[in-house]
Amino acid sequence: MARTVLHPAATRGHANHGWLDSYHTFSFANYHDANRMHFGALRVLNDDTVHGGMGFGRHPHQNMEIISIPLAGDLEHQDSMGNKTVIRQNDVQVMSAGTGVAHSEKNHSPKETVKFLQIWVIPNAQNVAPRYDQQTFLPEARRNQLLQVVSPSPDDAGVWLHQDAWFHLGNLDAGFETEYKLKQAGNGVYAFVLAGDVTINGQALHRRDGFGLWEVDKLAIKADSSAELLLMEVPMLG
Template sequence: METVFHPSTERGHANHGWLDSYHSFSFSSWYEPSKIHFGALRVLNDDVVAGGGGFGAHPHDNMEIVSIPLKGSLAHKDSTGNEKFINTGDVQIMSAGTGLQHSEYNASKTEPVNFLQIWVFPKVNNIKPHYDQKTFDSDARKNNWQIVVSPDEKDGGLWINQDAVFARASLDQNIKLNYVPKFAGNGVYLFVIEGSIDVNGQDVNKRDAIGVSGSQTIEIKSLEAADVLAIEVPMGGI
């Protein structure tokens, strides 16, 4: 088993006024050679966009892009004709494939929106661009893994063009909850949204992350009430 610990205090940071962003992996002008990616996971940005602010139309191709609002709502528009609001409790995914353009703005003119922007390398390049979003019941992840992204429709999550799984759990204090990878050889990147957990003897606090690979079972215990996102991704061939 191999682990890599990424404390929140060592993330990259950029504050543009309208955007306050923390980067778990090298992004834009922040470059850290030890944090390029974790397997197929390339970007995990923790973004706060001020009221009325947002990202104007810009292109993507051959990337799986997941957005998870934690507070507030996003207004999304893309070149394939989708024009949606993404609210707290929703998850959005775009398979950029052969290429598209999209914009994301804070849906509020006055209140900030906080969301996670996550990029995963695709399994197959140059597919037709694909968009989907879904509202998930927060009660269904109480002391339990709720799958929100998976290539397997039976899991109940949004489809992704990769052997990758995103799962979220809201844990009471002193709950033990193991994570078992769906795909053999995959690693799991655990990002603590709120609270504090123990992962194989390592304390992982709010906005910290720990990547675990080479393990069939990852043992997790909540040290206090916690909200945890597990991102399972292939580790090889990237």
């Protein structure tokens, strides 16, 4: 029988720094909850809004897979590997920090806000060479289907990372039903509702709710309204 954990949107940690308004699904920075440290290899799920012209100054990371998904607006990225890019809505970016990398992220627009998810996944290999990847996934490609955007292999669809993890995005019409079959035995899936209302394995979910399931082979998904959904399949790490 499936095991589950439900994180309603209103129970997330919250920090408003003025220029940054951030909601934390798992413990992060000054938000600490011993019961919400991670979901398997999924360590951080931050829902960030950054005001125009503002951002995160240059800071280091090590031995973490960092995924950024802009939901509105454009995010400017620079790093110690020499990358200087703009990550736009419908893009998915991954950075393997590995042996160490420093980067900065800021709102590319001086006026408009940028909204994005920053996700950290614990890697399955330590001290790898730092790397960067970015791809665009248009909404038409994920309408009424779960489009793979992250995988463990550079030969598979989506950006890749150092972990047996798969992410899928879906833009679902009201009433649409589908099934997600897990890629790897022993993994779990953390579902995060970006917009609208969905039901997964009988659990009703709403905007920004999170729902983790493990010891399960597949998910039954129904869109109760027009909805956007992110599924993150990750190892449960014992």
